[in-house]
Amino acid sequence: MSTVTKDTIEEALSGIVDPHTGLDLVTGKSVNDCVVDNQNVSIDLVLGYPANGWHPNLKQEVVDVVSKLENIQSVDVRIKTQVVSHEVQKGVTPLKNVRNVIAVASGKGGVGKSTVSANLALALSAEGAKAGVLDADIYGPSQPRMLGVGGRPESKDGKSLEPMNSYHVQVMSIGFLIEEDTPMIWRGPMVTQALEQLLQDTQWRDLDYLIIDLPPGTGDIQLTLAQKVPVSGAVIVTTPQDIALLDARKALKMFEKVEIPVLGIIENMSTHICSSCGHEEHIFGEGGGKRMSVEYSVEHLGDIPLDGRIRSDADGGRPTVVADPDGSLAQAYRTIARNASGILSVRKRDYSEVFPSIVIQND
Numbered sequence: 098m099s100t101v102t103k104d105t106i107e108e109a110l111s112g113i114v115d116p117h118t119g120l121d122l123v124t125g126k127s128v129n130d131c132v133v134d135n136q137n138v139s140i141d142l143v144l145g146y147p148a149n150g151w152h153p154n155l156k157q158e159v160v161d162v163v164s165k166l167e168n169i170q171s172v173d174v175r176i177k178t179q180v181v182s183h184e185v186q187k188g189v190t191p192l193k194n195v196r197n198v199i200a201v202a203s204g205k206g207g208v209g210k211s212t213v214s215a216n217l218a219l220a221l222s223a224e225g226a227k228a229g230v231l232d233a234d235i236y237g238p239s240q241p242r243m244l245g246v247g248g249r250p251e252s253k254d255g256k257s258l259e260p261m262n263s264y265h266v267q268v269m270s271i272g273f274l275i276e277e278d279t280p281m282i283w284r285g286p287m288v289t290q291a292l293e294q295l296l297q298d299t300q301w302r303d304l305d306y307l308i309i310d311l312p313p314g315t316g317d318i319q320l321t322l323a324q325k326v327p328v329s330g331a332v333i334v335t336t337p338q339d340i341a342l343l344d345a346r347k348a349l350k351m352f353e354k355v356e357i358p359v360l361g362i363i364e365n366m367s368t369h370i371c372s373s374c375g376h377e378e379h380i381f382g383e384g385g386g387k388r389m390s391v392e393y394s395v396e397h398l399g400d401i402p403l404d405g406r407i408r409s410d411a412d413g414g415r416p417t418v419v420a421d422p423d424g425s426l427a428q429a430y431r432t433i434a435r436n437a438s439g440i441l442s443v444r445k446r447d448y449s450e451v452f453p454s455i456v457i458q459n460d
Contacts, residue, residue: 101166103131106138109162117148117439125443136170138163144178145442147224150431152176178225180305184445185327186356195304197329197441200322202311202348209365210334212411214310215243218266219418220434226305229260231296232270234312235288241272245414249273257298264419269299289321296326306438323355330360330441332398335386337364342389349393360440361396362386363433366403396440399433
C-alpha cells in the first residue's frame with residue numbers, strides 16, 4: 098500500500114488557483130504546513146489578505162482535492178490571515194501603526210467613489226481585516242454622513258487626534274472638525290497641509306489597511322499624496338460612461354507617473370436592474386471598466402450595479418455592506434475587497450519593520 102507524502106499533497110494543492118491573487122496555493126506560498134499521520138492529513142494555510150467569505154469554499158476545495166489521493170482517511174484544513182506591509186514610494190516613510198495605505202481615486206466627480214470607499218473599508222473589515230478610512234476630500238467631506246458618525250474626535254495629548262469609530266472601522270475626516278454646512282474657502286497649500294495633519298496626527302490603531310477617499314481630479318491633494326503619503330496601491334473607480342473613463346485614465350496615468358501601483362479598476366453603476374420588473378439596462382454604457390483594464394493591463398476588480406439601496410443606505414449612515422451584509426450588493430463589495438487586497442498581497446513586502454536599523458557611533 099503506497100503512502101501519501103507531503104510532496105504528493107503539495108503537488109495536489111498546486112492545482113488549486115487562488116482567484117484573488119491568480120497564483121496557485123503552493124506558488125503563492127499559502128501552504129504554511131502539511132502533516133501526514135498515517136492516513137490523516139492536516140494542512141495549515143496562511144493567506145496574505147483577508148478572505149473570511151472565501152474560507153469555506155477554499156477549505157472544501159482543499160478537502161475535495163486531497164481526499165482524491167490514494168489512502169486518505171481524513172483531511173483537516175485550518176486557514177488564517179496574516180497581512181504584512183508592502184512597498185511604498187521611494188523616500189516616503191511608512192505610517193506608524195498602518196501596514197498598508199490604499200488610495201481610492203476617480204479623476205471625475207459623481208461616479209460614487211466615496212460610497213465605494215466606505216463600503217470597501219467595511220468589506221475589508223467584514224473579511225477579517227482591521228480597516229480605516231481617511232476622508233481626503235477637504236472641500237466636500239462625506240464620510241461622516243455615510244458612515245453615520247458625528248461629534249468631535251478626542252485628543253489625549255493635545256497634539257494628536259483619536260480616530261472616530263463606525264461599524265468597527267476607524268475614521269478621520271475634516272468633517273469632524275467643522276460644521277456640516279460650513280464651506281472650506283481654502284487655497285491649495287492650506288488644503289494639502291490639512292490633509293497631512295489629518296493623516297500624520299491621527300493615532301491610527303494597528304490597521305491592516307487605511308483607505309484614503311481622494312477628491313476627484315489630479316491636483317494638489319493627489320500630488321501631495323504621491324510625494325508625502327506612503328501609498329501601497331491605488332484603486333480607480335469609474336462608470337462605464339466614456340466621459341468618466343476619460344478622467345479615470347488620467348487618474349491611472351497620474352499614479353503610474355508617481356510610481357504608485359494601480360491594484361485595479363472598479364466599475365460602479367455598471368448596470369441597472371428595475372426593482373419593479375427586473376429588466377436590466379446599461380444606462381451609462383457597457384463594459385467600459387473591463388476594456389480600460391485590458392487597455393492598461395491592470396486588474397478589473399469587479400462591478401457594482403446602479404441600485405437605489407446603495408444611495409439610500411449611504412445617505413442613512415449605514416452603508417450597504419452593514420445594512421444588508423448577506424445581500425448580493427454586499428457580496429459584490431466583499432469580492433472587490435478580496436480582489437484588491439489579494440493583488441496587493443503578492444507585491445513586494447516592506448521590510449523596514451522586519452530588519453532593525455543599524456546605528457554606528459564613534460566612541
